[in-house]
Amino acid sequence: MENTNIKLSIVAAVYNLEKYLPRCLDALVNQTMQDIEILCVDDGSTDSAPQIIEDYQKKYPDKIKVFHKENGGEFTTRNYGLERAQGEYVTFVDTDDYVEPNWAEKLYNAAKENDADLAVCGFERIDLATNKVVATNMTNFGNTVKEIDPKDDYLLFINPAPWNKVYKREKIKDLRFLPFRGFNDTMFLASCYTRINKIAFVPDVLYHYFLRYDSQIHTVNEQDVKNLKKYLLEVKDLYIKSGKYEEMKYILDTFAFLHLGTSVMYRVSYDESVNMKQMLKDTIKYLDENFSNWRKSPFLKLGYSFKKGFKHIALWGVSLFYKWGIPMVYIKVYRFLVDKLKIDIKF
Numbered sequence: 001m002e003n004t005n006i007k008l009s010i011v012a013a014v015y016n017l018e019k020y021l022p023r024c025l026d027a028l029v030n031q032t033m034q035d036i037e038i039l040c041v042d043d044g045s046t047d048s049a050p051q052i053i054e055d056y057q058k059k060y061p062d063k064i065k066v067f068h069k070e071n072g073g074e075f076t077t078r079n080y081g082l083e084r085a086q087g088e089y090v091t092f093v094d095t096d097d098y099v100e101p102n103w104a105e106k107l108y109n110a111a112k113e114n115d116a117d118l119a120v121c122g123f124e125r126i127d128l129a130t131n132k133v134v135a136t137n138m139t140n141f142g143n144t145v146k147e148i149d150p151k152d153d154y155l156l157f158i159n160p161a162p163w164n165k166v167y168k169r170e171k172i173k174d175l176r177f178l179p180f181r182g183f184n185d186t187m188f189l190a191s192c193y194t195r196i197n198k199i200a201f202v203p204d205v206l207y208h209y210f211l212r213y214d215s216q217i218h219t220v221n222e223q224d225v226k227n228l229k230k231y232l233l234e235v236k237d238l239y240i241k242s243g244k245y246e247e248m249k250y251i252l253d254t255f256a257f258l259h260l261g262t263s264v265m266y267r268v269s270y271d272e273s274v275n276m277k278q279m280l281k282d283t284i285k286y287l288d289e290n291f292s293n294w295r296k297s298p299f300l301k302l303g304y305s306f307k308k309g310f311k312h313i314a315l316w317g318v319s320l321f322y323k324w325g326i327p328m329v330y331i332k333v334y335r336f337l338v339d340k341l342k343i344d345i346k347f
Helices: 021-029 049-059 074-084 103-113 153-157 184-192 222-241 245-268 276-290 302-308 310-323 327-340
Strands: 008-014 036-043 064-069 089-094 118-127 132-137 145-147 165-168 198-211
Touching (some): 008 074, 008 103, 021 036, 021 049, 036 049, 036 074, 049 064, 074 184, 103 165, 103 198, 184 245, 222 245, 245 276, 245 310, 276 327, 310 327
Parallel strands (some): 036 064, 118 198
Antiparallel strands (some): 118 132, 145 198
């Protein structure tokens, strides 16, 4: 029987990282909101992480629930927790990160008070090696509440990570993180757009995300690209089956271009075994065959982009390189800005 008194379920994906785990758990058990459950899902850790979460459960039995499973990857851990969550809302954390004491309360209140299906807060990206703040993200929306609007491209610029968000569980409880590494959170958010109606934004920086350059998000290979292409089609199929594709086609097709063409192509370019010219050629063909509305997307028009500002103008510029058949120019410029000038760029 579900506990209907739980306001928020927090799924903590645990895989090793014994050094950082206590910092994360201390932040969770000391949240200002009390009606929470913390589901620590151990994904077959090989260090002392399983014992650490067992110790915390003994100390905080009313808040922490511990589960141990065979190693299956982050997506299986999140799905495992989502399937067992009982809260009105649900969220996720990576256990090498930490949150502010009022992270849960502010996100929950923003969602609840505005009858929103999703609430999103600001976050910091921090270099784990130097402890230096690299960037602050998702603070630009202010204290706003937005309806899902297929004519507004703001949906494209919400970061896909699940940890600076709370989701109304009733809306997304049957969705799952798809079985591939690196981009399942992106696909999960895109899938959520077929279920939710309203999003609340909290501009405060409440989540501290640590960049580990040995993590999977920074190592993209050719198989990852193939997987992303496969599961983008599954998400499109979800839109079609739910009757959302026709009204959302420009959002989804531009989403595919933004993430596959812009972000993933840049990241896979660091894999020296990849023939980038052929990879880019194949990607353009894939987008044209499956997400062809990116070419006529109203969000990639010059007039629209000028009204929206620099980030949109830059994205319009990238789309031009693709339309002209010279996307390699974009890759080289992007890498120069990041590698040589040390400019942190996130669309």
